[in-house]
Amino acid sequence: MHMKRREFNRYLQHSALSLALLPWVHAVATPADRARAWRVNPFALGVASGRPRPDSLVLWTRLLVDEQDRAASGNDPVDVTVELFADSALKQRVQMAKITTDASRGHSVHVLVQSLQPSTDYWYRFRQGEALSTVGHTRTAPALQADVATLRMALTSCQHYEAGLFVAHQEIAQQDLDFVLFVGDYIYESSNAQYTTRKHNTEEPKTLDQYRARYALYKQDAMLQAAHAAHPWVLIWDDHEVVNDYANQIDMKNTPVPEFLARRAAAYRAYFEHQPVLLGPDPKSPQGASMRLHDQFAWGRLADMWTLDNRQFRSPLACPDPVRGGGRMVTQCDALNDPTRSMFGFEQERWLDKGLKASKRTWKLLAQGTQMSSTSIPGPTGRAYWNEAWDGYPEARKRLLQSIADNQIKNVVSLGGDVHMNIAAYLRPAPNDPNSPLVASEFVTTSVTSRGMGEKALGIVRDNNPDLLHARGDERGYSLISVTPSQVRCDFRTTAMPAGSEAGFKTQASFVVEKGNPAPKPI
Ligand SMILES: [Fe+2]
Numbered sequence: 329m330h331m332k333r334r335e336f337n338r339y340l341q342h343s344a345l346s347l348a349l350l351p352w353v354h355a356v357a358t359p360a361d362r363a364r365a366w367r368v369n370p371f372a373l374g375v376a377s378g379r380p381r382p383d384s385l386v387l388w389t390r391l392l393v394d395e396q397d398r399a400a401s402g403n404d405p406v407d408v409t410v411e412l413f414a415d416s417a418l419k420q421r422v423q424m425a426k427i428t429t430d431a432s433r434g435h436s437v438h439v440l441v442q443s444l445q446p447s448t449d450y451w452y453r454f455r456q457g458e459a460l461s462t463v464g465h466t467r468t469a470p471a472l473q474a475d476v477a478t479l480r481m482a483l484t485s486c487q488h489y490e491a492g493l494f495v496a497h498q499e500i501a502q503q504d505l506d507f508v509l510f511v512g513d514y515i516y517e518s519s520n521a522q523y524t525t526r527k528h529n530t531e532e533p534k535t536l537d538q539y540r541a542r543y544a545l546y547k548q549d550a551m552l553q554a555a556h557a558a559h560p561w562v563l564i565w566d567d568h569e570v571v572n573d574y575a576n577q578i579d580m581k582n583t584p585v586p587e588f589l590a591r592r593a594a595a596y597r598a599y600f601e602h603q604p605v606l607l608g609p610d611p612k613s614p615q616g617a618s619m620r621l622h623d624q625f626a627w628g629r630l631a632d633m634w635t636l637d638n639r640q641f642r643s644p645l646a647c648p649d650p651v652r653g654g655g656r657m658v659t660q661c662d663a664l665n666d667p668t669r670s671m672f673g674f675e676q677e678r679w680l681d682k683g684l685k686a687s688k689r690t691w692k693l694l695a696q697g698t699q700m701s702s703t704s705i706p707g708p709t710g711r712a713y714w715n716e717a718w719d720g721y722p723e724a725r726k727r728l729l730q731s732i733a734d735n736q737i738k739n740v741v742s743l744g745g746d747v748h749m750n751i752a753a754y755l756r757p758a759p760n761d762p763n764s765p766l767v768a769s770e771f772v773t774t775s776v777t778s779r780g781m782g783e784k785a786l787g788i789v790r791d792n793n794p795d796l797l798h799a800r801g802d803e804r805g806y807s808l809i810s811v812t813p814s815q816v817r818c819d820f821r822t823t824a825m826p827a828g829s830e831a832g833f834k835t836q837a838s839f840v841v842e843k844g845n846p847a848p849k850p851i
Contacts, residue, residue, distance in 0.1 A: 366459045368394040370435075373544060374553035375454060377466035377560040378604030379623070380507055382446040385466055385560060387412075388604035389454045391435035392544060403431040409455040410439050416451050418463065434540050436601035446471040464557045467506060469627060476628035479811040480505050482559075483818075485566070485697075485745025486513040486775030489546055490523035492827035496776045496806040497555035499821065499833050503808065505559045506627075511745035512566025512697040513778070514603075515542050517595075522779070525826050534591050539598030547602060556604075563603055564621060564635045566697040566746050570595040573654035573716055575642050580654030593617040622676055624683060631691040631811055634680055638697045641673025646715045655716025659709050664722055671721040677728070684737050690843065691739050691811055698746035699772050700725060701753035701796060702760060703789045717747065722759075729757040733767045739843055740768035741816050743809065747772060748780030749801035750820040752839045752848045760795050769841045769848050771818040773807040774800070777827050797848055798837050805833065816841045818848075 370391040379386045387410055405428045414420040423443075429435050437454065444450065447470045454461040470476045482500045500508060519528050533539040546552060555561075567574050570592050577585045577592075596619045599605075605621070621640070625633040645653070646669065647661035663669065670677055684692055694700075698717045705712055713719040732740055742755060751772035758764035774780060780801025781789075790799050803822035810817045820836040839848040 365457060367396050367400075368392070370397070370456055370459050371454060371461035373547040373602075374556055375452070375461050375464040376556040376604040377452065377464055378507075378562060379606050380467065380469045380560045380562070380625070382469045382471050383444050384440060384442045385444065385450070385468060386604045386606050387437075387439040387441060387452050387454075387464070387466070388602075389437045389461055390547075390601060391429065391437070391456065393431075393435055398431075405430040406435060406456060408437050410437070410441075411453055411455070412441055413451045414448075416463075416465070418451060418453070422450070434536075434598070434601040438604070438606070440606060444468050446474065447476075462553070462557055466560045469506075469625065470630075471628065472626055474628035475813075476630040477812065479627045479630055481562075481809045481811075482508045482555075483511065483743050483745070483771070483773040483807040483809050484508060484776055485511045485773055486568075486748055486778040487546070487552075488513075488516045488520065488523060488775075488778040489549070490516075490520060490525060490527055491775075491779060492523075492525050492777035492804060492825070493829055494549050494551040494555075494776055495823060495827050495829065495833075496804065496821070497549075497551040500806060501551070501554035501558040508555060508559050508561045509695055509743065509809070510561055510563045511695055511743065511773070512564055513568040513746065513775075514563070514565070514599075515539075515546050516568045516778075517542070517571050518568075523826075525777075525828070533598075534594070536594040536597055539595050540601065543598055543602040561604060562625065562633075562635060562695070563605060564637060564695060564697060565599060565639060567639055569599050570639070573645070574639065575644050576640065578644050578653065580652065582653055589617040622672075622679070626689065627811075629689055630813060631693055632683070632687045632689045633693040633695055634683060636672060636680065636694060636696040637676065638671045641676055642671050643669035643721070646720050648715070655714060655720075657705075657707075657712040658715045658720070659707055659712045661713070661715070664713065664715075664720065667723045667727075669721060669723060671718065671724040677724070680728070681731050684732065684740070685735055687737075690813055691741065691816060692737065693811075693816075694740065694742040696742060696744055699744050699749075699751060699770070700742045700755055701751065701770050701772075702793050703747075703796075703799075704759075705788055705792050725759075726757045729755055729767050733757060733765050737767075739841075740846070741841055742768060742770040744770065744772040745775070747801075748775040748778050749786070749799055750774045750803075750805075750807065750822070750836060751796060752798040752818065752837070752850075754795040754797070754847060756795065760793055762794075766846050769816075769846045771807060771809065771816075771839070771848070774803060774805050774820065774822060776806065777804055779825065780804075797850070798839065800836060803836060805836070814843050817851075 646663035805822035
């Protein structure tokens with residue numbers, strides 16, 4: 329039986345949902361398996377793939393070892409078999425490998441599969457003893473010099489578990505995509521009394537075991553599992569993967585740095601253990617509180633995409649409240665004009681700038697955690713800026729956009745998240761200044777579940793920021809980004825707040841950026 333990719337995705341979504349709803353029934357083992365007989369499905373966290381290259385991919389799972397299984401086998405290393413197939417019927421196996429994992433890495437499994445064909449669909453599954461994982465579908469990137477007709481991705485961010493159901497992922501699982509681009513806030517560390525759809529089952533995480541438990545809750549969501557099983561994912565993080573509004577080494581409670589870095593190390597390690605990411609130099613071992621996440625992707629001759637980290641290396645927030653740290657509106661804040669402040673850190677800034685100047689591909693996509701355009705508003709003592717997004721790092725924004733202008737780099741589109749709003753905007757070195765050149769375009773996706781700004785407040789923001797062509801925070805969802813040699817199209821796919829199982833998705837608005845013209849146009 330040959331299934332088309334889309335049919336397979338539907339099947340997969342059904343099977344992932346069934347997995348969550350029915351008691352787990354273990355698969356038949358082959359006699360060669362001398363491994364454990366599991367009491368509880370060790371693959372209950374699902375499977376994932378990511379970091380698509382023309383010849384390689386990362387495959388991921390993490391065994392969920394329940395207390396009884398742990399008592400029976402202790403902390404012994406566990407062998408996990410991974411199989412890669414060329415067909416959805418799993419008849420043509422192209423690779424098989426055995427990976428050893430253990431409790432020290434939370435029984436996570438990362439497999440870098442290599443020697444693959446470009447622009448090719450693959451299916452994969454994991455096996456341990458009598459237990460079989462669900463089957464995942466993935467796809468490699470095109471060859472570096474290939475003429476690519478279309479790149480399709482789902483842009484997503486901000487999925488507070490308590491704020492709604494992950495229905496956006498249910499629809500994403502059914503889309504025909506090259507990958508899912510997740511730009512941060514995959515888990516939320518904190519709870520919100522306003523959010524009543526469902527509740528986190530553990531207290532706010534601070535230790536590695538606590539972060540593992542939080543990821544385990546999210547990863548058991550059937551809709552999220554379906555989106556992971558259907559497509560490879562490309563991921564960056566934002567703040568909530570550690571704690572709200574942290575900047576580099578500083579959290580909003582001004583926790584002593586060594587104590588905060590211990591928490592950041594736990595959070596970064598848990599992130600690695602739960603995502604199909606390859607983190608260098610040693611993919612098995614994030615270096616304490618440091619982790620290289622920023623990366624570059626190429627899609628044939630069509631697009632270069634930089635995935636950027638604007639949390640780990642950023643300068644401290646400008647003009648913070650001395651008592652309560654974290655993001656806030658600031659006015660008359662001299663630090664905003666300080667050119668030594670950076671959003672990416674100067675090393676990453678230089679790396680990006682060099683890459684942008686060298687790129688020969690048509691489109692240059694900047695995947696980054698937050699909003700680059702301005703949402704500033706006039707106040708009684710001067711204009712007020714949200715110090716946590718790019719408005720809090722205007723000199724860094726100007727450096728990036730001025731370099732794009734000075735070097736005549738064309739067709740740059742920023743793709744962001746974090747602010748729980750759908751945004752289409754102009755990007756200029758001096759925001760909202762008609763005399764400043766229009767050098768790039770921006771699309772920001774609304775959140776999967778997290779609450780956004782109300783229409784009344786947002787109306788004031790829109791009235792005072794003519795560079796915002798579209799800004800709505802009242803609906804939840806994701807954005808479909810479709811890149812062709814002639815245009816980048818964004819469809820904001822939305823449902824009402826809170827996102828619920830009865831949700832229907834519609835297109836809130838669509839915009840295109842045509843090659844050679846950075847002004848997004850509504851269609
Ligand atoms: Fe968020």
